[in-house]
Amino acid sequence: MTEEASGAGTGRGPAASPAVARPSAGLDAATWDRAHDELVAGLRDLIRIRTVNPPGDEIVAARHLESVLADAGIPSTVVEPFPGRGSIVARLRGDGTGGAPLLLLSHLDVVPAPEGGWTHDPFAGDLDDGYVWGRGAVDMKGMVAMEVAVMRLLAAEVRAAGRDPASDPVPGLTRDVIFAATADEEAGGVHGAGWIVQRHPDWLAAAGALNECGGVAVTVAGTRLWPIQVAEKGFAIYDLEVRGRWGHGSMPGDGGPGAGGTVDGEANALLRAGEVARRLAATGAPRLTPVMERFLEGVAAAVPPEIGAGIRRLAGDGPAAEAALAAVCTDAYRRALRSMLRTTFSPDVLQVGTRHNVIPGVAALTVDVRVVPGTTPDDVARELRARIGDDLAAHVTPTLRLWGAPVEAPADGELWDVMASAIRAADPDGVPLPAMATWATDAKHTAKLGIPTYGFSPLLLGPDDQFLTLFHGDDERVSVEALRFGLPVLYDVVRRFCG
Ligand SMILES: [Zn+2]
Numbered sequence: 162m163t164e165e166a167s168g169a170g171t172g173r174g175p176a177a178s179p180a181v182a183r184p185s186a187g188l189d190a191a192t193w194d195r196a197h198d199e200l201v202a203g204l205r206d207l208i209r210i211r212t213v214n215p216p217g218d219e220i221v222a223a224r225h226l227e228s229v230l231a232d233a234g235i236p237s238t239v240v241e242p243f244p245g246r247g248s249i250v251a252r253l254r255g256d257g258t259g260g261a262p263l264l265l266l267s268h269l270d271v272v273p274a275p276e277g278g279w280t281h282d283p284f285a286g287d288l289d290d291g292y293v294w295g296r297g298a299v300d301m302k303g304m305v306a307m308e309v310a311v312m313r314l315l316a317a318e319v320r321a322a323g324r325d326p327a328s329d330p331v332p333g334l335t336r337d338v339i340f341a342a343t344a345d346e347e348a349g350g351v352h353g354a355g356w357i358v359q360r361h362p363d364w365l366a367a368a369g370a371l372n373e374c375g376g377v378a379v380t381v382a383g384t385r386l387w388p389i390q391v392a393e394k395g396f397a398i399y400d401l402e403v404r405g406r407w408g409h410g411s412m413p414g415d416g417g418p419g420a421g422g423t424v425d426g427e428a429n430a431l432l433r434a435g436e437v438a439r440r441l442a443a444t445g446a447p448r449l450t451p452v453m454e455r456f457l458e459g460v461a462a463a464v465p466p467e468i469g470a471g472i473r474r475l476a477g478d479g480p481a482a483e484a485a486l487a488a489v490c491t492d493a494y495r496r497a498l499r500s501m502l503r504t505t506f507s508p509d510v511l512q513v514g515t516r517h518n519v520i521p522g523v524a525a526l527t528v529d530v531r532v533v534p535g536t537t538p539d540d541v542a543r544e545l546r547a548r549i550g551d552d553l554a555a556h557v558t559p560t561l562r563l564w565g566a567p568v569e570a571p572a573d574g575e576l577w578d579v580m581a582s583a584i585r586a587a588d589p590d591g592v593p594l595p596a597m598a599t600w601a602t603d604a605k606h607t608a609k610l611g612i613p614t615y616g617f618s619p620l621l622l623g624p625d626d627q628f629l630t631l632f633h634g635d636d637e638r639v640s641v642e643a644l645r646f647g648l649p650v651l652y653d654v655v656r657r658f659c660g
């Protein structure tokens with residue numbers, strides 16, 4: 162969030178590790194050393210399995226994890242409902258007295274890694290300079306590997322008690338722990354979590370789920386914040402047909418309203434679509450959800466008062482809020498925060514034109530709308546129309562192609578308390594806070610089963626570590642120290658919630 166948070170430097174070189182001791186979560190150091198080594202090796206193995214979506218081919222990773230879990234005595238179910246699209250589900254038992262299970266959720270697919278910007282082979286799983294490098298290191302094979310590591314630790318405890326993880330409860334656990342790593346999250350999850358939710362909801366039924374993105378340390382003005390993702394924005398993908406009048410390129414109109422001309426005088430669909438895009442993309446008024454109010458107030462209260470005052474101004478409108486954003490945030494965090502505070506419209510695809518001398522009579526514009534919780538499809542339709550404006554609306558036909566409802570899990574209650582306590586136990590100076598993601602995850606699917614789903618993949622990042630820009634970015638990587646801290650925290654949450 163501050164300059165410190167995302168590092169304005171080269172982003173290379175070992176991160177300065179915060180001086181926080183590795184949490185023990187009740188296990189001895191030798192156990193953690195072994196588990197950590199296995200975690201790092203497991204992550205590198207996963208990165209080497211190409212699961213770029215499309216086509217995905219997650220079945221290879223699912224089969225790999227099936228054998229990793231089997232080595233620990235954990236039986237699993239691998240499904241391949243569509244060719245190559247594999248997901249895996251496994252379960253360790255509690256004694257059944259504690260209520261519904263805890264779901265450890267993750268996805269196996271990754272986005273492509275275009276060549277050019279990488280200094281390491283994105284699919285080699287290099288361990289270099291204190292980092293594991295590669296596509297999926299943070300999104301989200303790192304968390305897959307952490308969840309597998311927790312399952313293996315628990316299974317080892319069953320075996321150490323002379324019992325069988327396939328059938329006997331984990332000593333001390335009262336709830337089941339479910340592990341589910343799915344296909345296709347990066348393309349909406351229809352072939353992964355969406356399919357399981359529809360066909361086998363009982364596989365995932367749980368009191369709560371831990372998923373990607375949240376629980377990652379962000380340093381603001383020297384204070385370590387731990388935003389836990391409790392909400393995520395919804396999306397509405399709109400296709401707009403923008404109509405003009407076909408004509409000869411030698412006789413253009415007056416430039417249109419964006420260029421000092423008129424709507425009627427400008428029948429060029431390209432210019433009209435450009436003007437529609439410009440109007441849609443304007444930064445709208447903020448709309449703070451209760452989660453974001455609590456987030457901003459929590460940050461403001463945790464940092465020095467002069468910076469806190471700036472944080473509180475972020476919730477305002479207009480130039481003062483933008484100036485406050487610029488003062489406290491680097492670019493990546495500025496864009497993220499701006500989006501968390503309002504519904505956004507991003508015109509992302511424009512298809513128009515046939516020949517150099519033909520004024521185009523029609524254009525197709527696709528807009529990615531991200532809505533804050535509490536927004537309905539009707540709300541979006543109204544705002545879209547208002548942004549386009551009366552003068553242009555007659556020339557535009559919007560069609561809603563895709564709707565994903567925003568989701569929100571409670572920022573209180575037992576699981577929330579457990580996550581916050583585990584963070585505080587591991588990092589007494591750290592401040593856990595509820596936060597909202599701007600993107601969509603498989604939580605959209607688990608929400609349909611009423612499972613409160615949290616972004617909680619604990620990583621201790623240093624002030625110079627980058628995080629947000631690594632998602633889908635070049636040189637995606639995660640530091641081994643971040644993992645070394647995160648694994649015991651994740652284990653601790655499982656033990657506390659299921660114990
Ligand atoms: Zn992801």
